[in-house]
Amino acid sequence: MAKSKKQGGLGFKDISTFNDALLAKLSWRILKNPSCLLARCLIGKYCKEEDFLSIQASKSSSYGWKEQLRPYGPAPKTLKDLKVSDLMLANSTDWDHKKIDTILPFHKQVILQIKPSICNAPDEMVWLKSASGVYTAKSGYKAQGETTITEEAPVPETNIDWLANVWKLKTSEKVKVFLWNSLHDALPVGKQSAIRNIPLTSRCPRCNEVESVAHVLFTCSYAKKVWTLAPLAWRFDPSPVITTRNGQETLRLIPSLHPTGVGPGTLSASICWDLWIFRNHLVFQKRDFTPEETLLKATREAREWTISQDQLPKPQSHANRIAQDPTLDPNRTCMYTDAAWNPESRCAGLAGPSSSHSAPDTSLTSPLMAETLALRSALNSALHRGINTLLIRSDSQNLINLVNAKGRHLEIASLLNDIYLISSLFADVKFKFIPRLDNSRADYVSKQALLMYQT
């Protein structure tokens, strides 16, 4: 149950691992903020001879230091003091290829993909398991989980797509948990009672066959009748179903017929649930219902659930937010930026200030990186032209959100740093998102730049 939902568990927290993840946050704080009181106390006491990352806890260390804060990782001893700046040419913002060949030849390609800062941003320590590069207990817990799972369970039990078959289905939580149980064969059917030596019959109360989960939900004559009557877009034949998984994987894709008004998977999940509920009525209360009654209840529940979802307040749509943007100040210089990225050649054409374009950039890992480069070069060019108040518009929503939130992102960390640094040199600079259609000129220029390079 402590496995993630994606891996077939219920996503419960493993408390001991979660505790480690929370404690690692303290280690992170000591690393990132060595002048805070906690760091000064602990480093002053324990790290007199060796630094925080390599020190081993001694017998006399306090319990907290030994068991909880003891740091681990990351680099081999010879390289432990190596910094990004050590791999760059002196007084330059370019990589020193010779040095990289000597020290880290196997990582050369990855290193060259990192675009260094042009503003001499300082080196800093980052946590690789989160997109922002900042340690969070959540990412620490996840990282720990990855290592434990690979150590303890080399062979996955099943390769069910748990998200598609259970957790992303459009149905209520109780039905999802029920489906999760049925896919794990964890419903108290007759077959399970027999395995556990519970003195109950192992036979189906309706047809006297051995009662398994797949039998109750699919192959029992009663279930077959319900599935035949079900208003599904195409006929579902439960006869060849051997396991619950077979049935579920087929059913979740079948849409319901129009009058029911429910999406694919919703009605079939409800039917499974009610087949189980009515089986229990029969076993424990001796009340029998017709297949029509089962189907009626399932359809009603599926429809009620769907309607209740439509009534939930929806987040404000995108178009509205753009429409509410205040009109622009006519004295402000406006720049449109865009990038055209080719995933095969990893090249990008950048469009920046007015209608000019720069030479294509190579070894870029993603469109986000290309868009960020375009934005940085626009900002830089505006600064050199002596522009004081600036509006930059880009069709990369992701990037604009990041920049406006002064956010961090590992892949483009140094570029973002430059953007924040250069922005502070303007009297006022704003970044706005525009839909791609409104950015057609910059889009055209960037595509031309890429095309010129490729031909």
Ligand SMILES: [Zn+2]
């Ligand atoms: Zn049966």
